[in-house]
Amino acid sequence: TEINDKHLFVIYSVNREDIRVARIPVEALLMMPVRKEGEPKAQPKAKPATVAGAAKERKQPVVRWAGELGAGSTLGLPVFGGTHTATLYHATPENGTYSHHGYITHHNGILFATWSNHLRDEDGPGQRVLMSRSLDGGETWTPFAELFPPRDHIKPASGEGYQKSP
Numbered sequence: 001t002e003i004n005d006k007h008l009f010v011i012y013s014v015n016r017e018d019i020r021v022a023r024i025p026v027e028a029l030l031m032m033p034v035r036k037e038g039e040p041k042a043q044p045k046a047k048p049a050t051v052a053g054a055a056k057e058r059k060q061p062v063v064r065w066a067g068e069l070g071a072g073s074t075l076g077l078p079v080f081g082g083t084h085t086a087t088l089y090h091a092t093p094e095n096g097t098y099s100h101h102g103y104i105t106h107h108n109g110i111l112f113a114t115w116s117n118h119l120r121d122e123d124g125p126g127q128r129v130l131m132s133r134s135l136d137g138g139e140t141w142t143p144f145a146e147l148f149p150p151r152d153h154i155k156p157a158s159g160e161g162y163q164k165s166p
Contacts, residue, residue, distance in 0.1 A: 009024075009111065010104075011088075011115070013099050013115070017097055019089040025083070093120075096119050097120055103115070111133060113141070131145055132144050
């Protein structure tokens with residue numbers, strides 16, 4: 001997460017595949033009701049997931065939600081007005097389907113988002129680091145770029161450091 005005087009920025013992965021950034025107005029956060037000590041926690045409107053029948057046969061469980069999961073569904077969780085979400089990376093088998101380790105920071109008015117990516121596995125050989133940046137406070141983002149290539153595409157250079165293989 002990162003915060004400035006106007007927005008809180010949260011980077012997250014969706015099912016460890018796509019990478020998104022939520023830009024939440026600080027004003028909306030300040031208007032959020034604060035639960036006092038001793039007050040009961042609010043209960044979500046959606047019922048918890050249930051795992052249907054896999055115990056006896058050791059099959060892959062089927063998870064079912066008892067509630068609405070449409071485009072506007074919040075599962076009973078609060079939604080902050082004015083929140084803007086941007087997809088920085090859409091996973092495909094060609095460019096990598098496993099993304100995690102998202103970080104976001106800013107320097108001199110530029111937002112920088114980075115995350116790890118692999119074709120299919122977590123922290124396996126061939127892991128790389130991707131990045132995107134925003135010059136306008138998170139309104140728009142550059143297409144992702146490879147910040148650190150996979151180590152299997154790097155060969156030792158003569159002397160110090162590494163050079164990218166052709």
